[in-house]
Amino acid sequence: MQTLHVHTPGHSYPIHIGSRLLDNLAEYIRPHISGKAVIISNQTVAPLYLNPVQAACQQLGISVCNIILPDGEQYKNNESLQQIYTGLLQHHADRRTTILALGGGVIGDLAGFAAATYQRGIPFIQIPTTLLSQVDSSVGGKTGINHPLGKNMIGAFYQPQAVIADTSTLQTLPPREFSAGLAEVIKYALLGDIDFLVQLEQTMPGIMRQEQTALADTIRHCCQMKAHIVEQDEKEQGIRALLNLGHTFGHAIETQMGYGNWLHGEAVAAGMVLAARLSEHKGYLKTADTERIIHLLQAARLPVAPPEFAIDTWLALMQHDKKNQAGQIRLVILKQLGQAAVEAGFSREDMAALLQSI
């Protein structure tokens, strides 16, 4: 098992990464839990992993109950949040109750936001069971839900007490979701670490076979990179915005196609190719660089082109992005492979040229 420590102002917490951590879960949650526990999970993950989590609580003599939601990005909404609040109140959860978020990014975001806002904040522990949530969404304190008018529009910055990433849970993940998680892995290489990019080009076949060493090393490296960025910029005032590489396009794809039809990572993969093409148009990347990105994404079995929709649709969708300032579209582009930057001032013509080129 490997352990990282993440430091944010006024708070720090451990991330444990390794194979079969759920077998000894009591040991990892014991230091972080005092009152009772409420497990929040979904109908896909609960039948697989609810038992060991409940058993760990019982082993510690902690009263435990569950709130089980339907599975899918389309349920990361206000209705699910209200269902959690009602469940917490019915279970008489108080300020010492700890929420255990057992599932992928949707469960982590929902349960984390519920923890941030129930009685103005109660503790929570992340137990991510997807590659996406293990590399990305369980680090950084972003919690929240979607709004019918835009993705992730409602939320809070709120840090967990601990993250327990059991890599063996990825064996039950559908291959398409495993690939979607790799989109975020590749994102870290592109935005800030050319050596990691080279390493991924070599290890991707082993990662695709879920070789445990390659997998754990990869997850740890991404968590470290993200933790490093978040420690410098908890509230997303500066460099943290680089983590949104591919995401402005990606969110537009998800919104237009309906949440859940394209997986988040698939939309980000196509979005990163668009960001790379735009970086080419700006003269930062060579065509060969973009092709290298496409090749790696394809090795991870990810889509490399967006669905077709009109330029006005793209522009309308991208107007709600949280990075925008004073009505201007701001995007994360690549200055070169392994180096990202935020740029503003993209015109309708830039977007038209970009979308015609693909």
Added chain:
Amino acid sequence: MQTLHVHTPGHSYPIHIGSRLLDNLAEYIRPHISGKAVIISNQTVAPLYLNPVQAACQQLGISVCNIILPDGEQYKNNESLQQIYTGLLQHHADRRTTILALGGGVIGDLAGFAAATYQRGIPFIQIPTTLLSQVDSSVGGKTGINHPLGKNMIGAFYQPQAVIADTSTLQTLPPREFSAGLAEVIKYALLGDIDFLVQLEQTMPGIMRQEQTALADTIRHCCQMKAHIVEQDEKEQGIRALLNLGHTFGHAIETQMGYGNWLHGEAVAAGMVLAARLSEHKGYLKTADTERIIHLLQAARLPVAPPEFAIDTWLALMQHDKKNQAGQIRLVILKQLGQAAVEAGFSREDMAALLQSI
């Protein structure tokens, strides 16, 4: 005009208190606003004070729009919150947009919680127009909404950029609401300042006539007391709980009677008398002390007895209180006039004796 500065970890902000501050509002908001502005108000306050707030924004060259909600505690709920989110998205509010909360405690709590959670946090300025919100709810960063199963169950700690308390707006406040605000004023005296209690006993007739000097001094004193407590305990881990004197009983009254039928301050007034009676039963207060409290509350034209409902109803209602730990009811009692403390371990018998005594 008088100005206090409130300091919390990582943030500090001014509270301006005085007569006719709305006439020069641009001056007070100028240092705190950069992007556009969204005014959140209600259908009672907007016709009275929306114009000067809009004019101040226009004077500063700031784009401004409004979200106007129905008036009343019964609208401090998820539906109003969603209405605000939708309005913010329709107005293309971004992370630099500032929310101006124009109204009483309900508007402040709702708008503050929307600011805390829209795009994971945008700036907001409080412009409280009721006595209750001027003395109490605009200091301390408590924001949130009610849930059908309990009051103030959903929320966040989130600090404003500034508070502008114009005491002349209280002239349009219904007398019953003005009295309700005085319940919180009297609470400050009871929980921590016997000299202030003596002063209030003398100045209450002048305050009731809205003599501006007495009024401004009183509001400033309460804000100072609250700011002092909040600075020591932003997240309500310790002494801040004392501010809930009368509130556990008060919340029970509000929940049982339906939000809005008893004003918050009225319920707190009756709740403080119950807390005093309980303190008598515990041997801390003399009957004469409780009578002194009742006399002052009556001078402020406040109710001093709760509505009648069964003991089991009281106990069920009080079980959801956020101060509770491990299922035990915890209450703020008075060790003596001017000194409050939190005590746990109240039994069904204590409550029965208390409720039979009144």
